[in-house]
Amino acid sequence: MSLSGRSRSPKLIAAAIILLAGLRFSVLARPEDSPGSPNGPGGLPIAVRKPPIHTAPIQVDVNMVLLNVTVTDPWDRLVTGLEPGNFEVFDEKAEQHIASFSSEDAPVSVGLIFDSSGSMSDKIQKSEEAVLQFFKTSNPQDEFMLINLSDRPRVVSGFTSKFENLQNNLLFVKPGGRTALFDAIYLGLDEMKKATTSRKVLLVISDGGDNHSRYTARDVKRALKESDVAIYAVGIFEPIASRGRTAEEIDGPNLLTELAEVSGGRMFAVDDANELPDITEKISVELRNTYVIGYQPSNLLRDGRWRRTKVKFLPPKGFSDLQVHARAGYYAPTR
Numbered sequence: 001m002s003l004s005g006r007s008r009s010p011k012l013i014a015a016a017i018i019l020l021a022g023l024r025f026s027v028l029a030r031p032e033d034s035p036g037s038p039n040g041p042g043g044l045p046i047a048v049r050k051p052p053i054h055t056a057p058i059q060v061d062v063n064m065v066l067l068n069v070t071v072t073d074p075w076d077r078l079v080t081g082l083e084p085g086n087f088e089v090f091d092e093k094a095e096q097h098i099a100s101f102s103s104e105d106a107p108v109s110v111g112l113i114f115d116s117s118g119s120m121s122d123k124i125q126k127s128e129e130a131v132l133q134f135f136k137t138s139n140p141q142d143e144f145m146l147i148n149l150s151d152r153p154r155v156v157s158g159f160t161s162k163f164e165n166l167q168n169n170l171l172f173v174k175p176g177g178r179t180a181l182f183d184a185i186y187l188g189l190d191e192m193k194k195a196t197t198s199r200k201v202l203l204v205i206s207d208g209g210d211n212h213s214r215y216t217a218r219d220v221k222r223a224l225k226e227s228d229v230a231i232y233a234v235g236i237f238e239p240i241a242s243r244g245r246t247a248e249e250i251d252g253p254n255l256l257t258e259l260a261e262v263s264g265g266r267m268f269a270v271d272d273a274n275e276l277p278d279i280t281e282k283i284s285v286e287l288r289n290t291y292v293i294g295y296q297p298s299n300l301l302r303d304g305r306w307r308r309t310k311v312k313f314l315p316p317k318g319f320s321d322l323q324v325h326a327r328a329g330y331y332a333p334t335r
């Protein structure tokens with residue numbers, strides 16, 4: 001689906017120091033779319049040696065907030081060709097003036113969190129194929145980082161533009177162990193500080209909730225709010241009755257959905273591993289087609305508080321039931 005008559009404001013961003021609030025919305029219909037525990041230092045178990053939590057929000061001095069926005073139709077297809085007049089932006093319920101608007105395919109820093117816990121044994125091959133399909137549709141200027149997830153997360157590769165290196169590393173991943181999902185996401189958010197692009201995404205491929213982390217859902221949610229990273233999650237969920245599952249695993253879909261929505265990303269639920277390559281390709285295409293809306297906050301107080309943001313969509317005539325996807329807010333600067 002595409003709307004004609006795209007307009008684009010001149011790029012502001014020359015001298016302004018900007019905060020990427022990371023709201024992400026995008027919609028693009030493809031022709032084929034149809035409706036439809038080791039010990040840590042000192043000999044203590046790692047499970048009881050919990051690292052310190054960030055106590056201060058990750059902030060920058062900011063004159064402008066940039067929101068990455070995507071729009072989808074009732075069949076979850078991307079909508080392109082929209083104009084500034086199709087959007088209204090609110091900061092703490094106060095409408096803001098849209099100062100810049102674009103829909104360029106800008107480079108993205110992608111941190112891949114790959115679940116290789118024991119429950120992924122029969123899904124590893126399709127998951128690897130899904131990652132390869134994601135790489136194939138990426139921008140040549142994108143960069144990638146890989147974290148392997150089982151009993152504890154491990155950085156397999158730092159950021160590189162040569163995804164072939166990550167692909168080779170995936171070939172040596174063997175399933176086993178439990179699922180330290182919270183720890184992996186927290187580690188991923190920390191590693192994303194090393195990214196060199198202004199757009200940052202964590203792509204999580206996992207089959208359920210956490211059952212072996214030191215960090216909690218609250219810890220991860222707080223760290224996510226303090227970051228400028230969007231989470232795109234691919235959840236491979238089996239029926240609850242198909243095998244014994246912990247309460248944390250049962251709650252996995254809700255958790256991944258909540259984390260994705262707070263960050264401005266999305267969660268895609270998959271019940272057939274054969275669908276994985278198509279889903280990751282869809283995410284890659286979505287990242288290529290994102291509206292970037294910029295505004296200068298009317299509230300100039302530097303109080304360090306969490307400010308809720310909302311993007312409202314004003315559909316053109318003949319279009320309805322379109323959904324906007326965006327980040328829930330950002331922390332104001334303190335000085």
